[in-house]
Amino acid sequence: MSKHKTIKLNVGGTFYETTQETLKGSGYFRNLLNEGWAEGNAVENTLFVDRDGFLFRFILLYLRTDELDIKDKYLKSLKNEADFYLLPRLSQIIERAMYQEPKKITYKLLENDELARLYGLDFYNRAQTRTPREERQNISVITPIQCVEQVYNCPRRIPVHNNKPNSCGNACEKAKGGNNYVEYEFKYKNIYLVSVESDQE
Ligand SMILES: [Zn+2]
CATH class of the missing domain: 3.30.710.10 (Potassium Channel Kv1.1; Chain A)
Structure with a gap:
């Protein structure tokens, strides 16, 4: 047969x-x-x-x-x-x-480097150390969102002062002629709407 x-x-x-x-x-x-x-x-x-x-x-x-x-x-x-x-x-x-317990889904907005860190990627991490497995999260990107970011630039163009207005001393402000002078520019950047899956507490 x-x-x-x-x-x-x-x-x-x-x-x-x-x-x-x-x-x-x-x-x-x-x-x-x-x-x-x-x-x-x-x-x-x-x-x-x-x-x-x-x-x-x-x-x-x-x-x-x-x-x-x-x-x-x-x-x-x-x-x-x-x-x-x-x-x-x-x-x-x-x-x-x-x-199996149902998974808990939460939604977050993450910046680029935070997304990379929670994913466990290392290419944003200059130290080349991967995020430890237990700190990674089960993330799915739903959509990138383009937004405008206000970025502070040191009037003296000192790179380490950029984005850190408090690092600028009087010399930087005086360089542009006013004590309260700050210089901002607007930049586009992506943030990410993600869903995070985790076990129920
Ligand atoms: Zn400065």
């Missing part, structure tokens, strides 16, 4: 058709096939299983794709099905999904 021979199933009144190969992922069907079920039923070739027909769809999906794709509200019922069909790995996956 070809191992790709199809098998018809009647699960609680819902009909499915699949291959022996697919069914062999389940201990329950493996046992039946080893007992010669498929050979013995070659004529009718329909196996009745007295389980839920709707949920079997997700069992079959898992057998075919190795993936779990079901709404949370069915997880508990599907766990029973996974146990019945002897699918210990699926059972484990479901259990993990059932007890």
